[in-house]
Amino acid sequence: MDLLTLGFLLFCIVLVIVYYLVPKAMQWWILLAASLYFYAMSGIKNMIYVLITALSTYAATRMIQSLTDRQKEWIKANKKTTSKEERAAYKAHIQAKRRAILVAALLLNFGILCTFKYLHFLIAQVNTVISSFGASPINDTLKLIIPLGISFYTFQTMGYLVDVYWNKYPAEKNFGRVLLFVSFFPQMTQGPISNYKDLTTELFKEHTFTYHHFSWGAQRMFWGFFKKMVVANVLSAYVQDVFANYASYSGITTLIGAFMYSVQIYADFSGYMDMMCGFCEVLDIRLTENFERPYFSKSIAEYWRRWHSSLGAWFKTYIYYPMAMVKWNQKLGRWAKQKLGKTFGQTVPASVALVVVWLTTGLWHGASWAYIAWGGVNGIFIIVSLWMETVYASWKQKLGINEASWGWRAFQTIRTFILVTFIKVLPEVGTLSDGFGLWKQIFTNHTIPRSFHALLPFVDKKMPLLAVMIGTILIFVTSLIQRRQPIRQWLEDHTNYAVRVLIFAVLFIVIVYFGYPASGNGGGFMYEQF
């Protein structure tokens, strides 16, 4: 179901009415029905994969929980009559069973995800290798269509599975509740990738309609529509043109195109989050926030804590910490401390874990060498920063840089934004060599455009460009205000009701006038492809 349609709007309105009319204990059933309907509308065949994920996770978590309970009871009953060694042997026996169930469920679910996302890529790589030995390539006739949101719901559900294995909380007994956790439609297609405890606490509480929730939620939805339909959709046409024709454009035009891409992807992805978080607010459900003004970050590592932060949190919890804490990596760290010095040695386990995190983050975003390289470049910046931390500190001391000064912080923010932009475009132009080609064009084509058309050859009408520029300034100013308080609170404190109505009426007119015609440029959302 396309989110930018009247059909979806109608679906939301009917859902809100029914949701608040039914008894509170039944509200989550309405959400489950709506989620299954939403997903069925995207293709009834895809439903089977959601059901497999939900069913296998439900069964695996229940079995793991039952083994955990059995172990507790056995220890309690036999503590006085058994030796420490006997208890350890029993625990190891139960743990082996729990681990086998965990591994089976992980293999099944990540297996489905990898088949859909990486099989074509894998066959292409195998063909490259075997062709070089003169063998005939494998005929890749499979036409796999990636089920909607599979990267998001698989990661979220596997997080729940591992949490139960780690005894963070008990497994859910009600299958319907697990199914809603897996399929909750506002976050199913593009996240946020929620933690089971956080999301289910919100989903299963009793929800009361209030004007405050309705008003604030609707305002945030409006803002999201504006970002998506006016800024992101209009920029989409410009950026596509630059990425397709950069070889014939000047370096400065290509650079503008790259910066436009940074604005476009932020307006697109955060616009979606605003729409969905706003809609959930109308339902009295608080979703995990995915953005915290990321373009104001002062380092790449900080940027990744503030951009798509739910994915970053997932990787930190389930890949980074376990990888850094695994025995062989800890041993490597101790060896490095002895041989290479304490300061560098203690960064080794984290560095090894970061390599794994960033290569998998690259692969999560797409099955191509360009995405793997993109993950690698991000990882290199973060790991080198970690190694150089003490060196940088001594340089700053020698140069007398005041880290708290406005000028230094502004420099760090602008530097990070530029770096992030260059890294972002790498996998988006086409192949990896296209990405490097675009970088080369920026640095080597010094042609000075002599006219507006030569500078921005992709702009055929000036009014949409003006709307984008004003929209970008509005997003920037809003972000500045949000440093201190939520923009909606600021509006309530500084304007009266009539002014707020006027602001949103203007936003509505701008969305209809500039946004709707541009929806053909990028009607879908950029993160849906992941």
Add this chain to the structure above:
Amino acid sequence: MEELLEILNDINPDVDYSKEKNLIDGKVYDSFSIITLVSNISEEFDIEIGPEYLVPENFNSAEAMWKMIQKIQEDED
């Protein structure tokens, strides 16, 4: 507790660990500090801190860390 305070002071000596209750939520410690901290605690106390223990509640204060260490030691018995 003294051994733990030594480890903490080694990582960041500018913190008053008897009062600080917000080491993680207050962003005093980042994910790299946590890895270093967990490695040093595991080595010093000869315990295995699994990833399941890496939640903010266990690391927000020296007291919380001490309780976690004691719990792991008890469970290993």
